[in-house]
Amino acid sequence: xxxxxxxxxxxxxxxxxxxxxxxxxxxxxxxxxxxxxxxxxxxxxxxxxxxxxxxxxxxxxxxxxxxxxxxxxxxxxxxxxxxxxxxxxxxxxxxxxxxxxxxxxxxxxxxxxxxxxxxxxxxxxxxxxxxxxxxxxxxxxxxxxxxxxxxxxxxxxxxxxxxxxxxxxxxxxxxxxxxxxxxxxxxxxxxxxxxxxxxxxxxxxxxxxxxxxxxxxxxxxxxx
Numbered sequence: 001x002x003x004x005x006x007x008x009x010x011x012x013x014x015x016x017x018x019x020x021x022x023x024x025x026x027x028x029x030x031x032x033x034x035x036x037x038x039x040x041x042x043x044x045x046x047x048x049x050x051x052x053x054x055x056x057x058x059x060x061x062x063x064x065x066x067x068x069x070x071x072x073x074x075x076x077x078x079x080x081x082x083x084x085x086x087x088x089x090x091x092x093x094x095x096x097x098x099x100x101x102x103x104x105x106x107x108x109x110x111x112x113x114x115x116x117x118x119x120x121x122x123x124x125x126x127x128x129x130x131x132x133x134x135x136x137x138x139x140x141x142x143x144x145x146x147x148x149x150x151x152x153x154x155x156x157x158x159x160x161x162x163x164x165x166x167x168x169x170x171x172x173x174x175x176x177x178x179x180x181x182x183x184x185x186x187x188x189x190x191x192x193x194x195x196x197x198x199x200x201x202x203x204x205x206x207x208x209x210x211x212x213x214x215x216x217x218x219x220x221x222x223x224x
Contacts, residue, residue, distance in 0.1 A: 035090045042083045043068060049076045061132035069120035069149065073133035081116045088112030101166065108159040114152030121146030 051063045053075030091109030125134035
């Protein structure tokens, strides 16, 4: 038994092929790209997975919902919540280049967790459906939790836009073409956050829809 234990410990041992710093950097960059792709592909995953799950359950509920947050009340709830939690935890763990990066990403991570843990308001329908998780009238708890969700979603959107602005920083007097292209994308994303939205419902829908999807592109472009 002891020999087997020693053998398991020694497998792959010997002279390291890369330094500890290189391994750490490679794993860190891979994780960052993975989270970026997760955020970008989340809307597509939900759109594809929800009809499959509904067909398995022989459910007649809506296939395409009005916002990403609405998928909390669908068979793919765990995918939505899990992805938001993964993004939130990564943002909290992300160190960044300076104290400003650290504070902004930490707060954005907290807001992403808030989006996941405080669900949006359920759909009001008549008659209500237990299967589709619709209600005849919103309870006080659902109203309060739904409002908290909107606040978290809006703050997450604003802080992700702030991060996009900071991503345009560079120490090089002559940035590369890739850097200039990334900066252009970041600037467009940040301007979209400052665009006035008319109507409370429209603002809420846009904020909820962008949470978990659009901000992932920034992480992928940053690694390009």
